[in-house]
Amino acid sequence: MQFESFSDFIAMGGYGFFVWLSYGSCAAILAGILLSSLNDGKKLKKEVKAQMLREERIKKAKEEAQA
Amino acid sequence: MWKWLHPYAKADRAYQLCNTLLPYFAVITVVCLVVGWVWGLAFAPADYQQKDSYRIIFIHVPSAILSMGAYSSMAIAAIVALVWQLRNAELAVIAIAPVGAAMTAIALITGAAWGKPMWGAWWVWDARLTSELILLFLYLGVLSLYHAFEDKKAAGKAACILAIVGVINLPIIHFSVEWWNTLHQGATITKFDTSAIDPSMLWPLFINIAGFAGFVGVISLIRLKNEILQREKHRPWVRSLVSRG
Amino acid sequence: MVDYRPILRTENTNLLEVKSVTCVKQERCLFEALSFTLGSGKIMQIEGPNGAGKTSLLRILSGFAQPEEGEVLFEQRSINDYYDEFAAELLFIGHKTGVNTQLTAFENVCHWLRVHGYNDESQVYDLLGKLGLVGLEDVPVRTLSAGQQRRVALVRLWLNSAKLWILDEPFTALDKKGVAMLQCRFNEHLEQGGSILLTTHQDLTQHFEQLQTLVLEYRH
Amino acid sequence: MQVNHSYWQLFKAVYSKDVTLAFRQRAEIVNPLLFFLIVITLFPLAIGPEPGLLARMAPGIIWVAALLSTMLGLDKLFRDDYHDGSLEQMIASPYPLSLCVLAKVFAHWTITGLPMVLMAPMFALLMNLESQALGATILTLLIGTPLLSFIGAIGAGLTVGLQKGGILMSLLVLPLYIPVLIFATSAIDSSSMSLAYGGQLAILGAMLAVACIAAPLAISSALRVSVS
Numbered sequence: 001m002q003f004e005s006f007s008d009f010i011a012m013g014g015y016g017f018f019v020w021l022s023y024g025s026c027a028a029i030l031a032g033i034l035l036s037s038l039n040d041g042k043k044l045k046k047e048v049k050a051q052m053l054r055e056e057r058i059k060k061a062k063e064e065a066q067a
Numbered sequence: 068m069w070k071w072l073h074p075y076a077k078a079d080r081a082y083q084l085c086n087t088l089l090p091y092f093a094v095i096t097v098v099c100l101v102v103g104w105v106w107g108l109a110f111a112p113a114d115y116q117q118k119d120s121y122r123i124i125f126i127h128v129p130s131a132i133l134s135m136g137a138y139s140s141m142a143i144a145a146i147v148a149l150v151w152q153l154r155n156a157e158l159a160v161i162a163i164a165p166v167g168a169a170m171t172a173i174a175l176i177t178g179a180a181w182g183k184p185m186w187g188a189w190w191v192w193d194a195r196l197t198s199e200l201i202l203l204f205l206y207l208g209v210l211s212l213y214h215a216f217e218d219k220k221a222a223g224k225a226a227c228i229l230a231i232v233g234v235i236n237l238p239i240i241h242f243s244v245e246w247w248n249t250l251h252q253g254a255t256i257t258k259f260d261t262s263a264i265d266p267s268m269l270w271p272l273f274i275n276i277a278g279f280a281g282f283v284g285v286i287s288l289i290r291l292k293n294e295i296l297q298r299e300k301h302r303p304w305v306r307s308l309v310s311r312g
Numbered sequence: 313m314v315d316y317r318p319i320l321r322t323e324n325t326n327l328l329e330v331k332s333v334t335c336v337k338q339e340r341c342l343f344e345a346l347s348f349t350l351g352s353g354k355i356m357q358i359e360g361p362n363g364a365g366k367t368s369l370l371r372i373l374s375g376f377a378q379p380e381e382g383e384v385l386f387e388q389r390s391i392n393d394y395y396d397e398f399a400a401e402l403l404f405i406g407h408k409t410g411v412n413t414q415l416t417a418f419e420n421v422c423h424w425l426r427v428h429g430y431n432d433e434s435q436v437y438d439l440l441g442k443l444g445l446v447g448l449e450d451v452p453v454r455t456l457s458a459g460q461q462r463r464v465a466l467v468r469l470w471l472n473s474a475k476l477w478i479l480d481e482p483f484t485a486l487d488k489k490g491v492a493m494l495q496c497r498f499n500e501h502l503e504q505g506g507s508i509l510l511t512t513h514q515d516l517t518q519h520f521e522q523l524q525t526l527v528l529e530y531r532h
Numbered sequence: 533m534q535v536n537h538s539y540w541q542l543f544k545a546v547y548s549k550d551v552t553l554a555f556r557q558r559a560e561i562v563n564p565l566l567f568f569l570i571v572i573t574l575f576p577l578a579i580g581p582e583p584g585l586l587a588r589m590a591p592g593i594i595w596v597a598a599l600l601s602t603m604l605g606l607d608k609l610f611r612d613d614y615h616d617g618s619l620e621q622m623i624a625s626p627y628p629l630s631l632c633v634l635a636k637v638f639a640h641w642t643i644t645g646l647p648m649v650l651m652a653p654m655f656a657l658l659m660n661l662e663s664q665a666l667g668a669t670i671l672t673l674l675i676g677t678p679l680l681s682f683i684g685a686i687g688a689g690l691t692v693g694l695q696k697g698g699i700l701m702s703l704l705v706l707p708l709y710i711p712v713l714i715f716a717t718s719a720i721d722s723s724s725m726s727l728a729y730g731g732q733l734a735i736l737g738a739m740l741a742v743a744c745i746a747a748p749l750a751i752s753s754a755l756r757v758s759v760s
Contacts, residue, residue: 002112009109015120018184022123022177023108026130029176030282033169037289044296048309051300149753204707212704215694218338224757225690229704232686232750236708239739243711247718300339376620377760400626408617414553426545427625427632429538 099278137167645677689754
């Protein structure tokens with residue numbers, strides 16, 4: 001451990017603002033792109049499901065119309 | 068050599084391959100990033116000249132390396148897509164571009180945040196920063212071209228062509244900017260001598276590079292999966308996949 | 313240019329062969345596993361409601377668009393692999409006819425001839441006259457009516473040596489006389505062993521004995 | 533009908549069509565030039581009229597103005613042909629598409645680039661550029677503007693099928709223009725300091741040679757994608 005105390009760690013020898021700004025924005029960007037990618041996948045699967053349900057409804061309606 | 072690759076040209080096999088690879092990449096990423104960040108922030112010794120501000124190197128250098136690496140892998144995918152007409156390679160181009168752009172953005176932001184204490188200015192027209200900025204423009208060009216097309220098949224091909232044009236130009240741009248910079252260089256800029264770096268700082272750097280590479284892999288795989296799903300929406304295998312869970 | 317092509321042309325080979333072609337547009341499947349052949353001296357009409365994919369099919373057959381699956385052969389060779397040779401035997405007139413409205417009719421036709429490697433421009437004036445454009449040969453095309461503009465494009469039918477004609481709605485905006493002239497020209501082309509693929513809403517059964525029809529249905 | 537393939541005939545046909553059209557609508561030639569002139573006029577108004585400062589900035593200003601006015605004409609390069617179907621006819625001709633494209637790019641340069649080269653002495657005067665730098669300005673424009681047309685045509689080919697392709701095209705193309713800008717302006721800079729500038733010109737020439745060969749291929753595949 002290079003730092004004596006937690007406040008030293010936060011201060012980063014006076015450069016705390018710049019170091020934490022970099023790490024913070026980096027973490028934010030990484031998390032942002034990860035979450036949005038995962039979210040896209042979920043949305044897509046939902047869309048496919050909705051489409052399948054829609055087709056089933058159409059099929060049912062057609063069958064009922066025939067019967 | 069192409070025989071073992073051939074099955075993966077089919078979308079469902081490629082999707083499965085993504086699924087098998089994803090956990091490995093995810094584990095590498097999480098382990099390397101946690102170890103690398105903690106080591107880099109708390110345990111690596113402070114730099115003799117730059118004190119603790121140099122700790123930005125542990126994210127700046129990996130993101131800069133990966134921004135270039137992602138672009139070249141994107142261009143390779145683009146060449147494969149156009150030469151062998153592989154649809155999945157085309158999708159890979161689109162999957163890699165956003166994470167590449169994110170890497171470039173991180174490199175730029177951390178570069179600025181490092182530049183302020185070291186150079187006294189948020190932005191300096193340093194050769195590396197400038198070419199990084201142009202790289203960001205190239206990434207954004209590929210992405211916005213892809214999204215401008217309504218027909219996604221044409222969009223993929225157009226994006227591939229642009230990626231290839233970009234990769235031919237990238238060395239020229241880099242070289243010209245470097246040359247321009249030495250021509251105009253002022254006395255205020257101090258160069259970082261990365262070659263003389265101490266091993267105690269080098270190890271966390273390597274681990275971080277591995278972590279960032281893993282992250283690029285993870286995002287590319289997730290986005291490739293999404294793109295495959297999007298394009299194969301109406302195929303039976305997608306439907307059975309979705310209804311299974 | 314020297315012709316290095318092997319001679320493959322026997323009398324009953326199929327000029328155009330479509331092998332299980334599938335077309336997907338905007339995530340909608342227009343047609344699936346479509347196969348047919350077109351022999352020389354044959355005419356084929358493609359029918360179907362709007363949005364059934366007639367134009368898309370013609371664009372695939374002309375090599376402008378790539379099918380999702382399947383391939384198109386011209387004289388038994390894939391049109392994509394031998395595109396320049398195929399293009400030499402193809403005359404395509406689409407919805408967008410390739411007539412520049414700033415240029416005059418004469419300039420348009422001459423430009424088209426040069427771009428396609430024909431260099432006999434002596435008949436252009438006569439033909440424009442024959443198509444009812446007397447006195448309009450050297451005014452900018454934008455001043456002509458829609459039907460007249462289409463005639464400027466259709467002059468090409470008299471000025472080419474292509475074997476395969478692919479025409480998207482050639483009769484649009486034409487009057488009765490124009491339609492009759494066109495049908496007459498089609499027959500000449502067929503007698504010389506050429507083939508025609510076209511879309512139109514006109515009924516052509518009375519005019520062509522060897523008419524084949526291909527019906528595309530609108531799919532959801 | 534007789535078929536006689538001649539690449540030169542095709543080149544001439546495509547080239548002369550574009551040039552004739554441009555001469556019929558004069559605005560196509562005059563407007564980029566006027567734009568060039570106006571942009572150059574704006575700079576002294578914005579940064580002040582001191583001759584020394586202007587002479588120092590002249591190469592950069594002239595070249596940035598040249599880049600922007602080249603972009604103006606690029607949007608139209610393939611657009612009319614795309615909308616009236618001429619592009620399809622060009623693809624469906626027995627000639628290689630890249631040859632047609634080469635002719636069109638060359639025509640574009642004749643319409644927008646060449647007038648700029650011819651007007652360069654006047655702009656140099658306006659900007660108080662030293663007289664020894666005049667030669668370099670003309671030479672860099674002569675080698676550089678065709679390069680701009682080639683690179684720009686790639687962007688134009690990629691975006692021709694899009695509704696709002698114009699702005700997107702600038703976004704795609706301008707980053708690729710950076711090397712041209714750097715070498716051209718530095719050649720003018722060197723010459724105004726009475727230094728040798730052959731090296732920069734040679735690099736520009738090399739880039740032009742590569743673009744001559746590679747760009748038509750990229751442009752024609754871009755056009756095929758746009759048409760499909």
